[in-house]
Amino acid sequence: MxxxxxxxxxxxxxxxxxxxxxxxxxxxxxxxxxxxxxxxxxxxxxxxxxxxxxxxxxxxxxxxxxxxxTAAVPPEGSPLSKVDALGVFARVWLERLPLVGDSAAGGRLQLRSLDGVLDDAHGVVLAQVARLEALLLAVALERGGPARQVRLAELVLTLLDGAVHRAETSPGFGDPFDVAHACRHLAQIDLADAWAPPHLPYVAPARTCAETWSTPGGLVDLLGGGRGDLADGVVVVLGAGRLGAAEEAVRAAKAGEQVVLVVVTSDPEETGRLVRLRLSDVAGCLRRVFEAAAWQDLRVVLDEGAAVASALGVEDPGDGTEAAVRVRDGVIVSRAQGLGAGHAVAAQRKKATS
CATH class of the missing domain: 1.10.10.60 (Homeodomain-like)
Structure with a gap:
């Protein structure tokens, strides 16, 4: 035995x-x-x-x-135009729609329904996760072009979430192929997308330092599916209630510089699982549409045990955490904490090498 x-x-x-x-x-x-x-x-x-x-x-x-x-993930996507990529992304996203003959409860499970599951406090987290989801899609859409695509990504995800909700409340209504076709055409709308948060000019500069540290083991990059490498680049620790600040670091980082987004929460059992669910879901869809090169400089790591945050010296990490460091050859060379921390560290690096 x-x-x-x-x-x-x-x-x-x-x-x-x-x-x-x-x-x-x-x-x-x-x-x-x-x-x-x-x-x-x-x-x-x-x-x-x-x-x-x-x-x-x-x-x-x-x-x-x-x-x-545990769903089977096909090989990564191939080069597509922005229009075609949005159409394919929409079709992949809408594969979760249940068939007309499926039971109501089974259909909700397939839809990843959260209706009646979460409390009011989770609404704030969902809004922040949605902003990060849009950023991840936008980064892929922006590859090879200078225009910001976050508003387009938000619009597409809003349409797709609406289609999923409609499928839950009115099974069998509507044609998912029409929704995918509409997503293709959204790419042609000029949304005059601009990036100019008013608080960034007032963010305190990062503090230079020289601190050795060791990367915690077992980290996984949710976006790419491989190892969450924290060896070099900008590492931004964000609480579940501050995920929208991820774009501040992404925009400020120098071209070709790695940015690692480390997500922490004070409630790993529920809030942490909610974040993992949503980010794993969108990442799985993205990998089926876009080449891995679309995120070659971006990583997303869930720090469920706060091991990364603790190793970086972040005290009492929780949903409101916002801290960042720049790592070079195993040494922390600059750090910042509080509002705009990711921007402060990434912008300091950009200024120093421009």
Whole structure:
């Protein structure tokens, strides 16, 4: 008889709980689902479920993450025009729409529905995540061109989210191919997109320093799917409530300079899982449409245990955190904290090398 280690047993228990929870949510939906029934399906105790997932919401988010991250990902995309890329991106995004004959609860699970799942406090986080999602899509669309595409990306994602919501509330209504066709045409609209946040001229400059540090192991780049390399470049630590500030560092960084966005939260079980779900979802769609070179200078790392933040000297990292450092050859050469920290560090580097 093979005796499992404690880690193996815990992994097995979590897998059983996730499988049982997926069945329960697909059959009943989030609201009517019962933790007792999930435990019964998994042939475990209620306590075993809660020892792995502190709430039904955390368990539901974990099920959605598992659905997104275990889906087969085809090879990366090929070079496309902005118009064609938006059409393909829309079709990939809309693959989540359920078929007319699917059950209502199963369809919501496939849609990654969060209706009735989150509380009001999560609305702030969702707004910040949406801004980061738009930035990631915009960075890919901007490759090879000087124009900012964030407003276009926001418009496309708004249309796609609306189509998903419509599919949830009115199954079978509308034609997803029409939505994809509309996304193609949105690329031709002149949105007069400009980047000029009024507070940036007043951001305090980064402080120069010389501090050695070691990169925590096991980091994964959500955007590219590979290792989250923090060896050189600008590293920006952002709380879940400050993700919109990511663009400040991206715009200020020198061409060819790596920018790593490190996301932290004071609530990894729920808020952290929500951020991971949304970013894993959009990253998976992006990788199917665009070449990896579209983000060769950008990384997104989820710092679920705050190991990166702690290694960089960020005290008490939480949803409002905003801090940044510049790393060169394993040495932190400048740092900033507070509003505009990412911009301060990246702009200092740009000025020094221009």
């Amino acid at each position: 093979v005796r499992l280690t404690r880690v193996q047993q815990q992994a097995r228990t979590r897998a059983l709980v996730l499988a049982a929870a997926k069945e329960e949510f697909a059959e009943h939906g989030f609201g009517p689902a019962k933790v007792d029934r999930i435990a019964e399906r998994a042939e475990l105790t209620r306590g075993a479920v809660y020892s792995n997932f502190p709430s039904k919401r955390a368990l539901y988010l974990a099920v959605l993450i598992d659905l997104v991250e």
